[in-house]
Every structure is written in structure tokens, then in C-alpha cells.
Amino acid sequence: MHTNDTHAHLDNIAKRTTAIKNVRAKKPNSLLLDAGDVFSGTLYFNEFQGKADLEFMNLLRYDAMTFGNHEFDLGSSKEGHQALADFIKGANFPFISANVDFSADDRFKGLFTDLISSKPEKGKIYNGIIKEINGEKVGIFGLTTEETKDISSPGSIVFENYIKEAEKAVKAFEGQGVDKIIALTHIGYDDNAKIDNDLTLASTVKGIDVIVGGHSHTQLDEPVVIDQDNNNKTKDPTVIVQAYQYSDYLGNVDVEFDSKGKVITTNGELIKLSSLADDVEAANILKKYSDQIKEVSNKPIGAEALSELSNPRTSDTGPSVRNSETALGNIITDGMLAKARAQTKNNNIIMALQNGGGIRSGINAGEITVGEVITVLPFGNTLATMKLTGAELKQAFEISFKESPKESGGFLHVSGAKVEFDSLKPVGERVVSIKYKDTNETYVDIKDQESYTVATNAFTAKGGDKYDVFKKAYEEGRVTDLGLSDWENLAEHLASLKKIKPTLEGRIVDVKKGEDPDIRIPGAEFSGTTESPKVYNGNVIVDITDVASISNAIIKGNLIITGTVSEDIIISNIKVEGNLDLSAVKGDSDNSFENIEVTGETNI
Structure with missing residues (x-):
């Protein structure tokens, strides 16, 4: 059995308990493994910092866990990795990761050993462990993505090459007569192959029979079997499994070996937890x-x-929040900029930046609660300021746009500035212009040689998401951590606004070789009111998935409607000064048009 990327989603833990008990009732010797990222994601983590998750993992008798990148999120906090060290010490099971070196962090002194153990102790970290299942020795080793150094806050903890460390682990197991080997990984199923992923691991490292994965939140409904190496030559099979995210599923896989330790059959499934009854004991806890x-x-x-x-x-x-301006990103950065200026008494802080990967949830219409705000920004980041040249800011935005139009967790939302880029240009040459609002409330161009102060979160300021230009500034002492909680800043800013109306302002625009930029917007944010219709300057692409209507807008360009619908959609009170295109809408439904004015052609 296996779980991954549960991210403190404990509301269905009683159902997970039921699923595990059901499997054990039929197969009492089943292993139970977790592929990392138990930390971060909900109020259960913010309030209890892993202790709540750990109580249930101990109750469920997990056999082993590897570390995800989010286990290292608290490294830049005042307490450092103390919560992680306490989590490990309190566990009734061992932790495994062959490519993570904890030796430089004193909090893990006595917990970490760079060995494979056939008699592992609970609450200790090993490269790998050996378990005996039905009289057979099974080796299990762990791997954590090397990307952790860029996307989390590991501090002095080092992440080594996953291929080399996997090869060492397999050799060590085989040296002890173990020919059934499981890699418990948090490197992603098909993540960036230039860094690490399970597919590359399976085709590169001989001797791994099963990969129980995490990190990419991949829903593998059935096991994937890799039986060819990097040269497309036949190899012994490697079975890969992963169970999506947030404890929505319990993964379960059965593997049969021949006498030489070669996989001959495999059968696996994802058990959907929402349909199961709650376990009474777990529900009470x-x-x-x-x-x-x-x-x-x-x-x-x-x-x-x-x-x-x-x-x-x-x-x-x-x-996406990871490739486009969003109303929520605008509000978050507005709050950061206001707080940084007020805290430092420095109105010359010209802009604020927030990485899209750090915005984890939306906010429903209606009264806003503390829980919603914390879920938006769950990582415990603090507000920081940086001194950068205009040239360095340009470098940073080149990094922000390098994956465009694909998603990037490092995509920067912005306040106090307007940025134009061209996603059709080569990476590193995409920034068209960066303008900031001066003391006269006029947007002026950034100058390469001028020095500016900007606000961001401490994770980004220290070089997270591979912002080496920020890392350099941090190492040179040009970053000041103000120590102010990001979610508390957001809550304070929202409270100051009182009534929040989502708006897109063209702060980040992809000009695409001088064409009118496409404004991409979800259907829920599209509509204005009868008295005050929204006006869009340029082509608009609106996704109407999960909305019942769009209305009250003026489009000074083409309107392209996309998405999948299951119910009739009402489209009303819209003026399109260009073409209207609904050909990309999917689903069986009828569209109802009321008071629609189209200057150009209509394509349905």
C-alpha cells in the first residue's frame, strides 16, 4: 500500500484508515509506504506542524517514509527544521532517503546514518532498510528530488545525484543477498528529466523492481511497467506506481517475483477513499x-x-496562477507592497513579487475566513525586501517567463509595475518592458544601471525556484527579512479593503510579437454588472467550465469562449468589437444568447 503528497489533508483520514484495514484483512503482510510531502497544505499543518499527521501514521503502522521537498519548507523559519526533527523522533517507523545528507544540521544529530539497515530503529533516517515479507527479503531505499534546494528551504541539508545514489543502494542490497528492491521516491513520475524523475530512474538504474513515487501528483490508475532501458533494449521490468494527491486515494499494488527476483506479474489499483465509511477510532482521534x-x-x-x-x-x-496574471495574485502582491512600505517607512519600494507556486488555493465568494487565507499561503513565508539593479530585475523576469506559456511555479505576480513579454521569443530574450509607478503615479521604464528596492517573500528572496539572481543578492547582504507572516499580511490587506472585487489590470502581458495580447480569464472572473460592465482592451479567452453564465462586458477585440460544460450556459449583455468564437466549447449543452452585439463574425 502507498500514499504520497497528502499535504496535511486529514479530513478524510478516517476513510484512509478504513481502506488500509480492508487491505490488511485480506493481506496482513502488506507493506505501507509514504512517498513524501506530508507537510504543508492545510490548517492541520499550520496549527500542528506534522504532529496530527504523525499520530495517524503511527496508528496506521506505516513501514517507512521518504522525504518530500515540502518536508523542508520550514528551514528558513526562526526554528529551522525543528518541526521536522520532532516529526522524525516521534515516528514509530524509519525514514529513508539515499540522496539526502542531514549531517550539517545539528538538529538531526543522532537521527541520521548513511547506511542500509536490516534492523532499522523507529524515528531514525537511513539510506535504505531491509524488511522480511513472507520469508523473503525486500530492500527499500528512498530518493528526494534534487530540486528541493531550489523550491524549498533546506538550509544546510544537501541533496545528491539520484542516479548515483540509487546505483549505490542497489549494489548494497545485492551485496546482502537482496534481489527484490523498492525505490520509494519523491522525484516525480514524468517531472523535468534534466533534474530527476521515475521514468528516467526506471530505465537507467538496473535492479529496481518497484518505484513507489510522489512529487508530481500523478494519478496512475494502473501500474506502469518499464521493460526497456535508455537504449531501447529489453530489461527486467520495473513497476511504477503513484497515488495522486491529498489522500484522495490509497494505492495498492501486488507484485509477483520469480526465483531470481525478477518481476513476473503485477496488479495494482487506486482505492478511492470518498466512497468508504469512516473508521470510528480514527474519526474520534x-x-x-x-x-x-x-x-x-x-x-x-x-x-x-x-x-x-x-x-x-x-x-x-x-x-493558470503559474503562467498568467490573476486577481488573487494582484491582491496578494498589493498587500505585500503596502506592508513593506509601511513597515520600513520607505515609499521608494517600487514593486512586490509573489511566486505563483506559493499561491495554493482560491477564496470563495462571501465572508472571508482565517482558514481560507492560510490555505492560500500555507508555507509560513515571511516578507522580505531586496535591493536590485534594473538589469537584475530584468534577469528575474526572464526566469519568470522562461516556461511560458507552460506553467512555472516561479512565475512572478507583481504589484506596482507593469511587465510585457513575448513568449514566442527565445528563452532569455522575452522581456519587452518593465515599468514601475513613480512618485507621480506615472509608469516609467526600469533603467539597467539604477538600483531599486522590491518586496517579495523570503523563499523567493533567497533564490527559491532557481532565482540565482536573487540568491546572489541574498548572499551579498542585499536582502532584509522583515519577519512578517505572509498570510497575516494578506488577511490584514483584505480586511483593509473590506469589499473585494476581483480585477485583472494588465499588469503582466504577453505581447506575442506585437499582436494584441490575449487576455486569459476564468469564467468566474469575467463578468461585470449591468451598471458597470467590464471593459477588456484586446482579445479575450474565457474558460466557462463550471460557470452558469457570463455577462455584462465590452470586448475591444475578439472573444474566444472555451471550456467544458454540462449545463446550459447563459451569455448576455456582451458587446464584442471583433469576432465571437465558441467552436472550442465542449460538452452537450445549449447556449442561450441575450443582448449580444458582435461587430465581426460569429463561429459556433
Whole structure:
């Protein structure tokens, strides 16, 4: 059995408990493994810092866990990795990761050993362990993505090459007579192959029979079998499994070996937890945590969202918090800029930046609660300021746009500035212009040789998401951590606004070789009101998935409507000074048009 990327989603832990008990009732010797990222993601983590998750993992008798990148999120906090060290010490199971070196952090002194153990102790870290299952020795080693140094806050903890360390682990197991080997990984199923992923691991390293993965949040409904190496030559099979995210599923895989330790059959599934009954014991334990969470979560902050502040994601190149301006990103950065200026008494801080990967959830329409705000910014980041030249700012935005139009967790949302780029140009040459608002409230161009002060979160300021230009500034002492909680800053800013109306302002525009930029917007953010219709200057692409209507807008360009619909959609009170295109809408439904004016052609 296996889980991964649960991210402190404990509301369904009683159902996970039921699923595990059901499997054990049929197969009592089943292993139970976790592929990392238990930390970060909900109020359960913010309030209890892993202790709630750990109580259930101990209850469920996990056999081993490897580390995900988010286990290292607290490294830049005042307490450093103390919560992680306490989590390890309190576990009734061992931790494994062959490519993570904890030796430079004193908090892990006595917990970490660079060995493979056949008699592992609970609450200790090993390269790998040997378990005996039905009289057979099974070797299990762990791997954590090398990208952790760029996307989390590991501090002095070092991440080594995953291929080399995997080869060492396999050799060590085989030297002890173990021919059934599991890699418990947090490197991603098909993540960036230039860094690390399970597919590359399976085709490169001989001797791995099963890879239980995480990090990419991949839903592998059935095991994937890799039986060819990098040269397309036949190899012994390697089975890869991964169980999506947030404890939505329990993964379960059975593997049969021949007498030489070669995989001959495999059968696996993802058990959907939502359909299962709650385990009574687990539900009772959860209550002591959930009662506290509800009390914190339901506390109003004194602000109301007049419509949803969405946090879109995409599987391709559609609008996303990681590739496009969003109303929520605008509000977050506005709050950062205001707080940084007020705290430092320095109105010359010209802009604020927030990485899209750090914005984890949206905010529903209506009264905004503490719980919602913390879920938006769950990583415990603090506000920081940086001194940069105009040339360095340009370098930073080149990094921000390098994956465009694909998603990038390092995509920068901005306040106090307007940035234009061209996603059709080569990487490193995409920034067209960067303008900031001067003391006269006029947008002026950044100058390469001038020095500027900007605000961001401490993770980004220290070079997270591979912002080497920021890392250099940090190492040179040009970063000041103000020590102010990001979610508290956001809550304060929202409360100051009281009534929140989501708006896109053209702060970040892809000009695409001088064409009118496409404005990409989710359907929930598209509409204005009868008295005050929204005006869009340029072509608009609106995704109407999961909305019942769009209305009250003026489009000074083409309007392209996309998305998948299951119910009839009402499109009303819209003026299009160009073409209207609905050909990309999918689903069985009828569209109802009321008071639509189109200057150009209509394509349905």
C-alpha cells in the first residue's frame, strides 16, 4: 500500500484508515509506504506542524517514509527544521532517503546514518532498510528530488545525484543477498528529466523492481511497467506506481517475483477513499484536531469577496496562477507592497513579487475566513525586501517567463509595475518592458544601471525556484527579512479593503510579437454588472467550465469562449468589437444568447 503528497489533508483520514484495514484483512503482510510531502497544505499543518499527521501514521503502522521537498519548507523559519526533527523522533517507523545528507544540521544529530539497515530503529533516517515479507527479503531505499534546494528551504541539508545514489543502494542490497528492491521516491513520475524523475530512474538504474513515487501528483490508475532501458533494449521490468494527491486515494499494488527476483506479474489499483465509511477510532482521534481547526478556520477576518477569487491551474497552456496574471495574485502582491512600505517607512519600494507556486488555493465568494487565507499561503513565508539593479530585475523576469506559456511555479505576480513579454521569443530574450509607478503615479521604464528596492517573500528572496539572481543578492547582504507572516499580511490587506472585487489590470502581458495580447480569464472572473460592465482592451479567452453564465462586458477585440460544460450556459449583455468564437466549447449543452452585439463574425 502507498500514499504520497497528502499535504496535511486529514479530513478524510478516517476513510484512509478504513481502506488500509480492508487491505490488511485480506493481506496482513502488506507493506505501507509514504512517498513524501506530508507537510504543508492545510490548517492541520499550520496549527500542528506534522504532529496530527504523525499520530495517524503511527496508528496506521506505516513501514517507512521518504522525504518530500515540502518536508523542508520550514528551514528558513526562526526554528529551522525543528518541526521536522520532532516529526522524525516521534515516528514509530524509519525514514529513508539515499540522496539526502542531514549531517550539517545539528538538529538531526543522532537521527541520521548513511547506511542500509536490516534492523532499522523507529524515528531514525537511513539510506535504505531491509524488511522480511513472507520469508523473503525486500530492500527499500528512498530518493528526494534534487530540486528541493531550489523550491524549498533546506538550509544546510544537501541533496545528491539520484542516479548515483540509487546505483549505490542497489549494489548494497545485492551485496546482502537482496534481489527484490523498492525505490520509494519523491522525484516525480514524468517531472523535468534534466533534474530527476521515475521514468528516467526506471530505465537507467538496473535492479529496481518497484518505484513507489510522489512529487508530481500523478494519478496512475494502473501500474506502469518499464521493460526497456535508455537504449531501447529489453530489461527486467520495473513497476511504477503513484497515488495522486491529498489522500484522495490509497494505492495498492501486488507484485509477483520469480526465483531470481525478477518481476513476473503485477496488479495494482487506486482505492478511492470518498466512497468508504469512516473508521470510528480514527474519526474520534481526528475530532480533537478538527475542533481546533474549525475554531481557527471559521474566524472571519472582516472582509467579503464579492465574487470568487479563483486560483486556476492547467494541464497544458491555459490560464493558470503559474503562467498568467490573476486577481488573487494582484491582491496578494498589493498587500505585500503596502506592508513593506509601511513597515520600513520607505515609499521608494517600487514593486512586490509573489511566486505563483506559493499561491495554493482560491477564496470563495462571501465572508472571508482565517482558514481560507492560510490555505492560500500555507508555507509560513515571511516578507522580505531586496535591493536590485534594473538589469537584475530584468534577469528575474526572464526566469519568470522562461516556461511560458507552460506553467512555472516561479512565475512572478507583481504589484506596482507593469511587465510585457513575448513568449514566442527565445528563452532569455522575452522581456519587452518593465515599468514601475513613480512618485507621480506615472509608469516609467526600469533603467539597467539604477538600483531599486522590491518586496517579495523570503523563499523567493533567497533564490527559491532557481532565482540565482536573487540568491546572489541574498548572499551579498542585499536582502532584509522583515519577519512578517505572509498570510497575516494578506488577511490584514483584505480586511483593509473590506469589499473585494476581483480585477485583472494588465499588469503582466504577453505581447506575442506585437499582436494584441490575449487576455486569459476564468469564467468566474469575467463578468461585470449591468451598471458597470467590464471593459477588456484586446482579445479575450474565457474558460466557462463550471460557470452558469457570463455577462455584462465590452470586448475591444475578439472573444474566444472555451471550456467544458454540462449545463446550459447563459451569455448576455456582451458587446464584442471583433469576432465571437465558441467552436472550442465542449460538452452537450445549449447556449442561450441575450443582448449580444458582435461587430465581426460569429463561429459556433
